Amino acid sequence: MTNMLFNLILTKNISKICTSTLWRLYPLITRSATTTSNAETVDLAYSSYEYTDNTSAMPPLVILHGLLGSKNNWNSMSKAIHKKTGRKVISIDARNHGDSKHSPQHTYPHMAHDVMKLLKKLEISKVSVMGHSMGGRTAMVLSLLCSDLVSSLIVVDISPVKTSPxxxxxxxxxxxxxxxxxxxxxxxxxxxxxxxxxxxxxxxxxxxxxxxxxxxxxxxxxxxxxxxxxxxxxxNFQQNIATFPASLKGLQYAGPTLFIGGSLSDYIGKNDLPEIQEYFPLADLTFIEGAGHWVHSQKPEKFLEIVCKFLSEK
Incomplete structure (x- = not known):
């Protein structure tokens, strides 16, 4: 039973499972991941930015950092987004990064399940998700595997269809x-x-x-x-980090989606949008002039403007 559930999560049938059902199946999925891949989900460290009265009705924004980064890299931007939008912002350390637990396994499905586990613990059933680079791919996988959980998606300078040399x-x-x-x-x-x-x-x-x-x-x-x-x-780099999981081809996340690229970066190209829309049919693609791969730190004011406009409209 557990093997069947874990296989279901990692195949195209996941799109048929709603969030509430996923939460009920979560303990079985976690045990199955252990027996199937010799790895469990890990507890993730996070920072939360919110008003003490927590009156916002908008879904929280979850931020996922890139490879060799941490939630601390997003401290200033998290505060700025929270202040400008009023949304609760949750910045997360990925497994094997920051203050989160270490694991020999480092795949995008595992990282997506880590986020699911944290949101379950926090009793949050709907979020907007923004990820940069490795975190962007984790955000994409999360939205493809559990679309009911994700109200909107922002992907920063990474693509599911190409990889920068x-x-x-x-x-x-x-x-x-x-x-x-x-x-x-x-x-x-x-x-x-x-x-x-x-x-x-x-x-x-x-x-x-x-x-x-x-x-x-x-x-x-x-x-x-x-x-x-x-x-x-x-x-895990060559096989599980540098490339997007081929097993997810055919899945779609049909919610509001924005890809933000740096004009000086080659991690995502202007001609990638048609292939991106095979996964994310409502995706838009915009570029920030003069920015490279670290768009949010190189052009923070323009990045903040674009992100907050998207969040206010979606």
């Missing part, structure tokens, strides 16, 4: 981070400087180095480590 250079970043060696007991500021010096030879982009170094943490015994689960991310 640049994405495969991520393997070099994993290796560079693993090679960093910092002695115990020194101040965090000095540790960050040492990490930057060691990464510089392989990663010339100072902004990218600074982004990676946000993952450097000091343990209770004074040693330094990365809070992201680099071995798991590297093991």
């Amino acid at each position: 640049q994405i495969f250079s991520m393997i070099n970043l994993f290796d560079a981070m693993v090679a960093v060696s910092i002695r115990s007991g020194i101040a965090m500021s000095k540790a960050r400087k040492l990490a930057d010096d060691q990464l510089k030879a392989i990663i010339p982009d100072v902004n990218l180095r600074n982004f990676l170094i946000t993952n450097l943490v000091q343990t209770n015994n004074g040693s330094y480590t990365w809070r992201v689960n680099i071995p798991s991310l590297k093991d």
Whole structure:
């Protein structure tokens, strides 16, 4: 029975399961995921931005960060969206990232199930979802697997139909981070400087180095480590992160959908929309001039304007 349920969730029949039914089946699905793939859903860390009286009738906005990022990267934007729209905003750390649990398994269906588990725990039955890069694909998978849960979808600089050649250079970043060696007991500021010096030879982009170094943490015994689960991310990267799940082809999410790309990025192209609409028939595609892959941090004011306009209309 449990194997049948998990297979149902990962196949095209998921579109026939409503949210309320999914919640009732959730314990069986989770146990099935364990026996089928030797991995369970994990508990996700999150930050919530909301008014104390929590009077908004609009669905909360869930934000999903990209690879090697965390909910902290979205702190300022989460606050700005909440202030401008009045919506509750929930920014989540993906498995193997930030303060969330680690797992040897890192696939988009597993990450989507993690989000489902969190929303069930929070007793939230309807959300808008926005994801960047890896988080954008998680958001897409969530909307395809459980369309009744998602009131609207925003995908930031990633596509279900193409992959930027640049994405495969991520393997070099994993290796560079693993090679960093910092002695115990020194101040965090000095540790960050040492990490930057060691990464510089392989990663010339100072902004990218600074982004990676946000993952450097000091343990209770004074040693330094990365809070992201680099071995798991590297093991899963080629097959489960760099590409969109082929098994979901044929599924559709027919709710309001907006894809936002950076004009300087090649993660999503202007000619991708027809293929995107095979998954998301109501999808619109817009580009922010002068922005690369990190659209939300490179052009925050324009990004905020576009996102809040979409949320106010949808």
